[in-house]
Amino acid sequence: MAKNFKHIPVLAKEVPDILVRDPSGIYVDGTFGRGGHSRLILEKLSPKGKLYAFDRDEAAVKAAEEISDPRFRIIYAPFAEMKEKLIELGITSVNGILLDIGVSSPQIDDAERGFSFRFDGPLDMRMDTSTGMTAAEWINRAAAEEITSVLKLYGEEKFSSRIAAAICERRTKEPFTTTKALADLIASVVPRNKKDRDQHPATRSFQGIRIFINDELGQLRQALNAAGSLLQPEGILEVISFHSLEDRIVKHFFDMCANPDKGIDPRLPLRAEQLPQPLFSKGKKVVPTKEELEINPRARSSILRFASRTGTPWKGLELT
Ligand SMILES: C[S@@+](CC[C@H](N)C(=O)[O-])C[C@H]1O[C@@H](n2cnc3c(N)ncnc32)[C@H](O)[C@@H]1O
Structure with a gap:
């Protein structure tokens, strides 16, 4: 029987508002969880829009079966593989990608999953x-x-x-x-x-x-690169992280993409077109309001960073 755990999506207003610029576009939710964000994104889409969601947790994928909407599809795979999985479905470019990384409340609150030191359970901790x-x-x-x-x-x-x-x-x-x-x-x-x-x-x-x-940081690095190559010009990448290790990787990635000429000596005799061009243009980071934290204290350390893809062809980036 499916266990009924609550999950309140963080930044529920900001995430879909920033992500969906074209309601008829193709969107990706890389971390379905219990579909809090997926449902909000679907509300913003027109009948022509599409949402492909991923999760590497079978319980999340099962929960996604409750959504019977022809615009929605769930894929049981790690988000690092999103590009390959979407290509298999004939999708080569998308309008927006969301990653709400880390563990979900249902994963932490279920003792059987072994994520929590608060409840006794088997020492497992695998998302998949x-x-x-x-x-x-x-x-x-x-x-x-x-x-x-x-x-x-x-x-x-x-x-x-x-x-x-x-x-x-x-x-x-x-x-x-x-x-x-x-x-x-x-x-x-x-x-x-x-x-x-x-x-x-x-x-x-x-x-x-x-x-x-769960190789969480390796997954994140691969997914950022996959997102860069999948997004069409003006497509949005949003990443919500919960701790500094993840946030550091995301911030560094967006900084590198927005300012690829950083570190190049300005005295070098280079023409503008010889300098590397920005791959993303960064938005301002978003954190939960006081009102949100009163309703959902677990959102406390979440940070949303987002950026919009430019038209510069994608080159894989080496991320540390
Ligand atoms: C914080 S929750 C997402 C909650 C979701 N946004 C919602 O509103 O219900 C993170 C989810 O992402 C999944 N996840 C984490 N890392 C993943 C990865 N590398 N690939 C696919 N799913 C992943 C977890 O299994 C979990 O269900």
């Missing part, structure tokens, strides 16, 4: 449970150095090596199978955050493991 390694499989096998670097890089956890050492010691006695066992172990070796005493000591580690298990 049909493929890849679970968090338990990884944590029971990875070398201490690898665990340290995942917690440090993706969780920005300053006690990463202490936690990794404790994990390696404990798993020799009993392998990890549950979220609670891991959360309790981390809480036993990490002091509480002095600035935010309500934050669970495992918050950062769980974030780091989840990002690693």
Whole structure:
């Protein structure tokens, strides 16, 4: 039976207003979730418009079956593959793309998915449970150095090596199978955050493991490039991110695309047409209003960045 979890879309007014410039155009929602944004986008489209939505989570894809609208189609695939999947359907260019990245409330709130240290469940953390390694499989096998670097890089956890050492010691006695066992172990070796005493000591580690298990940053980098090559001139790319690691990649991407001549010595004898031309023109970042945060406190750290594609032919960008 489908579990009924609530998900309120963030920036519900701003996202469709910015995205849909041509109501008869073709749009992509790379992160269907429970379809909060997809439904709002569909409301803006004319009968000729189309919306292709993606999700790598089977439960999200199942939830999408509730939308019976000839203008809508759900695709069960990671958004990094959006270009190939759309080409298979004969779509080579689109008018707008939305990525509302990260995990959804239904994923976090379902203990069985193993994303949360607040509820006990199997230590899984995969968005797509049909493929890849679970968090338990990884944590029971990875070398201490690898665990340290995942917690440090993706969780920005300053006690990463202490936690990794404790994990390696404990798993020799009993392998990890549950979220609670891991959360309790981390809480036993990490002091509480002095600035935010309500934050669970495992918050950062769980974030780091989840990002690693789902290759979230790699997916984002690939999707940004795919979006650049799919969008037609004046097409909009919107990305909503929830933490600084993702936002840094998005900001850097849009900066590189908007100012590709940055770093070129202005004294060089180059004509204007010899300089690299902008690939996107940036819009101003958008954050939730106070009123939105009162209704939906989970929107707290979300940032929407968007930009409009220029007519310059797309060249793949190397993103770090
Ligand atoms: C924050 S939620 C999106 C919520 C959605 N905008 C709504 O209003 O219901 C993120 C969703 O994106 C999906 N997701 C995250 N990374 C993905 C990826 N690389 N490819 C496809 N789906 C992804 C997750 O499974 C989750 O369902």
